[in-house]
Amino acid sequence: MSSSIPAAEILEYAEKGTSLWQDAWIRLRKNTLALFGLGVILTLCLIALMTPFIAPYGYEEQNLLLGAAPPSAEHWLGTDIFGRDMLTRIMYGSRVSLMVGFIATGVALAIGVLWGTIAGYAGGRVDAVMMRIVDILYALPFMIFIVLLMVVFGRNILLLFLAIGAVEWLTMARIVRGQVLSLRRQEFVEAAVSLGLSRWTIIRRHLIPNTLGPVIVYTTLTIPSVMLLEAFLSFLGLGIQPPQSSWGLLISYGVETMEEYPWLLLFPGLTLSITLFALNFLGDGLRDALDPKASRD
Amino acid sequence: MFRFIISRVLQAIPVLLVVVTITFFLVRVAPGGPFSAEKAVPPEVIKALEARYHLDEPIWQQYLGYLNDLVHGEFGPSFRYPGRTVNELIAGGLPITAELAFYAMLVAVIIGVCAGVFAALKPNTPQDYIPMSAAMLGICMPSFLMGPLLVLVFGIWFEWVPVSGWGDLPGDKILPAITLGSGYAAFLARLSRGGMLEVMSQDYIRTARAKGLPEWVVVLKHGLRGGLIPVVAFLGPAFAGLLSGSFVVETIFQIPGLGRFYVQAAFNRDYTMILGTTVFFATLIVLFNLLSDIVSVWINPKLRHQLREGK
Numbered sequence: 001m002s003s004s005i006p007a008a009e010i011l012e013y014a015e016k017g018t019s020l021w022q023d024a025w026i027r028l029r030k031n032t033l034a035l036f037g038l039g040v041i042l043t044l045c046l047i048a049l050m051t052p053f054i055a056p057y058g059y060e061e062q063n064l065l066l067g068a069a070p071p072s073a074e075h076w077l078g079t080d081i082f083g084r085d086m087l088t089r090i091m092y093g094s095r096v097s098l099m100v101g102f103i104a105t106g107v108a109l110a111i112g113v114l115w116g117t118i119a120g121y122a123g124g125r126v127d128a129v130m131m132r133i134v135d136i137l138y139a140l141p142f143m144i145f146i147v148l149l150m151v152v153f154g155r156n157i158l159l160l161f162l163a164i165g166a167v168e169w170l171t172m173a174r175i176v177r178g179q180v181l182s183l184r185r186q187e188f189v190e191a192a193v194s195l196g197l198s199r200w201t202i203i204r205r206h207l208i209p210n211t212l213g214p215v216i217v218y219t220t221l222t223i224p225s226v227m228l229l230e231a232f233l234s235f236l237g238l239g240i241q242p243p244q245s246s247w248g249l250l251i252s253y254g255v256e257t258m259e260e261y262p263w264l265l266l267f268p269g270l271t272l273s274i275t276l277f278a279l280n281f282l283g284d285g286l287r288d289a290l291d292p293k294a295s296r297d
Numbered sequence: 298m299f300r301f302i303i304s305r306v307l308q309a310i311p312v313l314l315v316v317v318t319i320t321f322f323l324v325r326v327a328p329g330g331p332f333s334a335e336k337a338v339p340p341e342v343i344k345a346l347e348a349r350y351h352l353d354e355p356i357w358q359q360y361l362g363y364l365n366d367l368v369h370g371e372f373g374p375s376f377r378y379p380g381r382t383v384n385e386l387i388a389g390g391l392p393i394t395a396e397l398a399f400y401a402m403l404v405a406v407i408i409g410v411c412a413g414v415f416a417a418l419k420p421n422t423p424q425d426y427i428p429m430s431a432a433m434l435g436i437c438m439p440s441f442l443m444g445p446l447l448v449l450v451f452g453i454w455f456e457w458v459p460v461s462g463w464g465d466l467p468g469d470k471i472l473p474a475i476t477l478g479s480g481y482a483a484f485l486a487r488l489s490r491g492g493m494l495e496v497m498s499q500d501y502i503r504t505a506r507a508k509g510l511p512e513w514v515v516v517l518k519h520g521l522r523g524g525l526i527p528v529v530a531f532l533g534p535a536f537a538g539l540l541s542g543s544f545v546v547e548t549i550f551q552i553p554g555l556g557r558f559y560v561q562a563a564f565n566r567d568y569t570m571i572l573g574t575t576v577f578f579a580t581l582i583v584l585f586n587l588l589s590d591i592v593s594v595w596i597n598p599k600l601r602h603q604l605r606e607g608k
Contacts, residue, residue, distance in 0.1 A: 237564070273434075276436075
């Protein structure tokens, strides 16, 4: 695998001087598993976006005469007890599952990066207080809090985004703070200060872009854990509510009838697992590519 | 060391206070009172109920009263099961959940550490790839999928083990323990592989080999001690995960433990039960984190040294 890049190409890059991103891309390209993960994720996103146009059946289309039928030429992944096409339901479910994954991670990303940067840049007492808050929140049993939130405020999809995002930003804040702390003392920041740039400009233009590497890696690894959390809540009946559908919900329906109609459990389960697999491989690959110093634990 | 323990204990107290406060007020601002389900209840009865549960007092008084109860180990009455207290429900469910968590941890540590150490001995060979791919599978396969699949294959198709229950039939504890433990086994495998890889390249391992010690002594006696430090640090947080994992596993296998109570209480809007169990879970989790912090400092000479240097 390692010899898959022609020497001439490496030389070409070497002459031009490679940026961090080109360098990372070269390393990522050598990682077959990560590329496979990237391919799977891109395909899934494309399918999720196009679902209303390419789904073989309508979302609510029932065929009660057919009932639960095993996979066939008409219904590739079989049908559920109402005769609804499983492939269509999984495709619509992917929209919700992926959306939760991306949006909740986005919330976590925004809070975590801001919090970490401010704490790291301000330093001193502000930093101590901000990180102590993170420490305290870290120790809270968040899984239980999410269940509690969903119970207390009803099972609202927006709240789900917020609740999950609010949990996942902590590690991001720690990572970013560590980065900023080490960047803060470097010459280019001193230069920016002596040029008279405002604090906010320095944070926005010089600090945040330089933390991107670890942030991207951690973001990729957060998405699968968020999706897992959503599926977990939906499985318990506390997450996505019908008529909306997500993979977790489909799995929980599948479990009810798995003895008679195992395909109703197998296919959504397989889809979720493959997605999580792909995201984890991509995240590991990105970590090796962008952050070679980080150890693989 | 002693000062470290004291300071960590002191840090745990505000955490617990935050948990209690957030939970208490969240539950109080929740829409729909605990008694709103019973429709045709006369106002006097509601009044009497509210007085019985102190709901007619101002909220700060209720809060202080609750804190006072907690200090005395009282988690309050259950709204749902009249005459029973949260303490009784916890006392009934805890032994079962603890037993389940213990078996799951056993499964996780034995399988996980063995697989991780085994993989680290020959990195980047099939001996490494195969267990690590299996570990990836374990991480990506959520318990609510793993459990039903195990039931389907071993309970229903092969009929080797019972599909549900706890302590009623021989072998009915096997599947829940594996379901709950497998994800942690996978994590521990990755952690112990990483730890071992780092340790096995250290000078003192080379010294041990140079002394002519047999390889298994080098691995088990000299390698394992350092290699398992990340594993110990993970056990505390893992415990928190085991608790929330028990929500799913106890629901799938119909085990009458704390996790199932909690999910039921969530559905029944049994607010005092939710409040009580949340506080109880939080205390346990904070305690275990504390324990795993202290143990990791204790077994890790480097950290101990840093501590003595005055950090």
